[in-house]
Amino acid sequence: MILVTTGGKVGSETARLLAERGVPVRILVRDPDKAAALARSGVEIAEGDLEVPGTIDAAMKGVSSIVLVSPPVVRQELNAVDAAVRAGAGHIVKVTAKASSDSPVVRRRNQHEIEQGVIASGLGYTFLRNNAYMQNFLMMAPGIARTSSFSTATGDGRIGHIDARDVAAVAAEIAASPDGHAGKEYWPTGPEVLSSAQAAEVLSKVLGRTITFNPISYEEQKQAMIRVGLPEAVAEDNAKAVSMMADGDCDYVTDDVPSLLGRPARSFERFATDFARAFS
Numbered sequence: 001m002i003l004v005t006t007g008g009k010v011g012s013e014t015a016r017l018l019a020e021r022g023v024p025v026r027i028l029v030r031d032p033d034k035a036a037a038l039a040r041s042g043v044e045i046a047e048g049d050l051e052v053p054g055t056i057d058a059a060m061k062g063v064s065s066i067v068l069v070s071p072p073v074v075r076q077e078l079n080a081v082d083a084a085v086r087a088g089a090g091h092i093v094k095v096t097a098k099a100s101s102d103s104p105v106v107r108r109r110n111q112h113e114i115e116q117g118v119i120a121s122g123l124g125y126t127f128l129r130n131n132a133y134m135q136n137f138l139m140m141a142p143g144i145a146r147t148s149s150f151s152t153a154t155g156d157g158r159i160g161h162i163d164a165r166d167v168a169a170v171a172a173e174i175a176a177s178p179d180g181h182a183g184k185e186y187w188p189t190g191p192e193v194l195s196s197a198q199a200a201e202v203l204s205k206v207l208g209r210t211i212t213f214n215p216i217s218y219e220e221q222k223q224a225m226i227r228v229g230l231p232e233a234v235a236e237d238n239a240k241a242v243s244m245m246a247d248g249d250c251d252y253v254t255d256d257v258p259s260l261l262g263r264p265a266r267s268f269e270r271f272a273t274d275f276a277r278a279f280s
């Protein structure tokens with residue numbers, strides 16, 4: 001049995017893919033109603049909350065591998081790691097990012113602390129240090145639908161965006177067959193690096209109308225995030241991460257996805273085509 005925490009973009013697709021392969025899979029979610037489609041696909045649903053260790057212990061019964069994919073809240077993910085140790089699980093696939101102890105971005109420092117906890121647990125582990133998700137564009141989709149434009153502080157920085165569905169496919173593959181992946185870290189990316197101006201060109205081609213990219217400053221990015229309701233500290237952290245992209249922080253691609261899956265990583269054009277309705 002594989003346990004996936006939680007049922008967000010990556011977790012729900014990971015669970016769906018495992019069920020499709022006939023691998024017994026359980027997903028820990030706070031609200032089972034949101035996981036109704038997964039239940040119909042054969043995924044076992046465990047109602048739980050990463051804040052409440054007893055609920056994680058219940059979800060952990062008989063589990064051999066875990067896909068740890070949750071917001072980078074140190075206490076919550078380490079609760080899951082502790083529960084995995086108590087349950088005698090064998091392997092953790094940890095979905096993470098460019099984590100480091102001295103990153104200016106708080107969530108990357110948190111990811112580093114969680115990774116250290118995973119290593120210290122003594123369980124087998126694999127880290128997926130993913131590049132930025134293409135699905136981040138979906139947060140801007142209502143604005144793109146309305147104004148045919150989007151604004152970010154990414155400047156001319158190029159980004160090796162990865163489709164979150166490919167992150168899920170990699171996580172499912174490793175969780176189902178962890179042999180050979182213990183103690184390894186991968187850097188999954190998409191197949192190409194694109195600046196935001198180039199991403200706008202792809203969106204224009206796919207959507208059949210001109211989509212314009214408006215560069216904005218770090219401060220404008222932060223204020224825009226506060227306006228959509230993010231707490232100031234989170235807006236500041238996100239704006240920092242976005243501004244670092246302008247300086248080349250995400251300007252790299254690897255062949256991890258094709259090497260692990262035996263097929264190419266999805267392109268940004270594929271993503272834009274599959275999610276065209278959200279931008280229209």
Ligand SMILES: NC(=O)c1ccc[n+]([C@@H]2O[C@H](COP(=O)([O-])OP(=O)(O)OC[C@H]3O[C@@H](n4cnc5c(N)ncnc54)[C@H](OP(=O)(O)O)[C@@H]3O)[C@@H](O)[C@H]2O)c1
Nearest residue numbers: 006007008009010030049050051070096097130131132133
């Ligand atoms: N976005 C990026 O560009 C990017 C890049 C690299 C790495 N990552 C990493 O990817 C991971 C996020 O993956 P994602 O995009 O799939 O996440 P997501 O779509 O934001 O989903 C997060 C899920 O966590 C659930 N959740 C929140 N608090 C919970 C709790 N206390 N107990 C149980 N469930 C809880 C939420 O459920 P509810 O529906 O109940 O709220 C939601 O389903 C993070 O580790 C992040 O650092 C992201």
